[in-house]
Amino acid sequence: MQFDASLPIYQQVVTDIKREIASGTVHPGDKLPSCRDLAVRYRINPNTAARVYQVLEAQGVAETRRGMGTYVRDDPQLKGTMLREMADGYTAQYVREMRGLGFERKELLKILAAWDGPEEQTKEDTGNGKGKTDA
Amino acid sequence: MQFDASLPIYQQVVTDIKREIASGTVHPGDKLPSCRDLAVRYRINPNTAARVYQVLEAQGVAETRRGMGTYVRDDPQLKGTMLREMADGYTAQYVREMRGLGFERKELLKILAAWDGPEEQTKEDTGNGKGKTDA
DNA sequence: CTTAGTGTACTATATAGATAGTTCACTAAT
DNA sequence: ATTAGTGAACTATCTATATAGTACACTAAG
Structure with missing residues (x-):
């Protein structure tokens, strides 16, 4: 994952994890990676990873149990x-x-x-502009 | 204008000025406010205002003539x-x-x-949620 | 020349964000 | 008890952003 320089990294990771929950990739009750694992996955600092979980907990998305890990809140809704x-x-x-x-x-x-613009670039797709808005 | 804390102020002002050009509020060739005036209008620091014009010039949107002011590039397109x-x-x-x-x-x-969500709040509009996405 | 208005350049301070590294407290398993 | 894994709490450093204040260089008008 590449980060947008004009937005704090921890916020972008928070959004990415919430997206995984919203789209069904991660489910309520699931255990999230440890701070150190998360840091490796996203290539960020463990301190920044810890901050991600603090934000998710503050937003009521995750629950943290000291010594056990961080879990997605187990709410079916x-x-x-x-x-x-x-x-x-x-x-x-x-x-x-x-x-x-x-x-x-x-x-x-x-x-x-x-709209037919930038449809998910693939290897073969050299990404010629194609048509965009003609308004 | 209120600023989003998660994005640099100078970038938000740059976007706002570009929006005024794109929507036809400001026209090519128009003189933009002086750095000091811009600072007053947006309630920002004159240094930050100067940075706005540096970015607009770097993006080819505005032209700066030292001692005279900053102008929207005079290109009909x-x-x-x-x-x-x-x-x-x-x-x-x-x-x-x-x-x-x-x-x-x-x-x-x-x-x-x-979509009928948050339509431009007016004085009379108390802003009750109304309907949103039901997906 | 003088003046006012322009963009520009600098010092200095303060804050938020990200990093590195270390240490501590808690939990579960052995 | 020991160990490994967890989140949490620190210190320290670095960068980007924003602010305040001052000074300088250029331009046009008087």
């Missing part, structure tokens, strides 16, 4: 709640940004329907 | 170029985020079509 929360957050931000540029919802639908 | 650039950037990010949550384009269209 957790996945659905987080999926809705994150999707709504992304959508609200997108609509806000596009409105700031002068686009109304109707135009957003047209742009998204025509 | 600038507005269109920036509008496309910013809209594509926002859309690409949105699609990427939602795909990470497991949503395909078809679902995005449904979510956006049903």
Whole structure:
């Protein structure tokens, strides 16, 4: 995983773990990696990894048991709640940004329907621009 | 304007000025406020304001003439170029985020079509949650 | 020339973030 | 009791950001 320099690393890792829960890759009750393992996986400092778990616990996403590890909160509704929360957050931000540029919802639908931009780069895909917004 | 603590202020001001150009509030050739005026308008430090113009110049959006001020580059295509650039950037990010949550384009269209969430708060709008994503 | 307004450059201070390294406290297994 | 693995708590250093304040160089207008 590569980090965006304009956002704290620990926040990006927090978001990534929440994404894994929301998308069903990690489940409520699952044990998360130890601070030291997490640091290795994301190539970050163990202190930064510990901070990730402190934030997740503060947000009610994870539970920490000293000496035992950190676990995803065992709440069957957790996945659905987080999926809705994150999707709504992304959508609200997108609509806000596009409105700031002068686009109304109707135009957003047209742009998204025509969107074929950067579809997951693969090895063979040399990534020629292809078509984007023609508005 | 209020700033997001998780992003450098100068970057947020840069984006705001580019948004004004893309949406047609400010036009190519227009004179931008002086560093000191900009600092007053955004309630930031004059040094931070100067940095904003350095970034805008580096990005080819503005031209600085020492002793005279900073101007939006006088290119008739600038507005269109920036509008496309910013809209594509926002859309690409949105699609990427939602795909990470497991949503395909078809679902995005449904979510956006049903979206009525946080429409620009006005004085009368007390901001009750209203309906959001029901996925 | 003088003045006002411009961008630029510098010193200094303060804070947040990230790193490195060490140590401690708790838990489970042996 | 010992050991290994866990989170937590420190000290220290470094960088980026933002602030305050001062000074300088250039431009146009008087």
